[in-house]
Amino acid sequence: MVKDHSEWVSKAVCKSVPNATKVFFLERGMNSNAAKKICSTCPVTEECLEYALSFNLYEDSFGIFGGMTPQERENVRRARGIVDVDVDLTSSQS
Numbered sequence: 001m002v003k004d005h006s007e008w009v010s011k012a013v014c015k016s017v018p019n020a021t022k023v024f025f026l027e028r029g030m031n032s033n034a035a036k037k038i039c040s041t042c043p044v045t046e047e048c049l050e051y052a053l054s055f056n057l058y059e060d061s062f063g064i065f066g067g068m069t070p071q072e073r074e075n076v077r078r079a080r081g082i083v084d085v086d087v088d089l090t091s092s093q094s
């Protein structure tokens with residue numbers, strides 16, 4: 001069943017940020033402070049974070065959601081005991 005996210009998404013502060021894609025979907029090494037600052041003012045940070053946490057590790061490897069980077073979200077998953085299937089691509093090579 002697909003959840004309806006339209007209610008909380010309609011309240012997202014980032015919807016009104018010019019060039020939001022550039023601010024929230026950073027290239028490697030770019031600073032996430034601007035996006036995190038915007039998220040800190042958002043009334044739906046919790047909903048946004050839970051939404052992002054519903055993705056698996058591979059789907060959730062880009063962007064700032066709920067004021068967190070992908071690595072920070074992964075840390076939350078691990079703290080909650082939400083473990084993705086680890087695929088070690090190097091171990092199958094002989």
Ligand code: SF4
Pocket residue numbers: 012013014015024038039040042043044045046048049064065066067
């Ligand atoms: S928490 Fe941040 S990314 Fe999520 S909806 Fe709010 S402003 Fe957008």
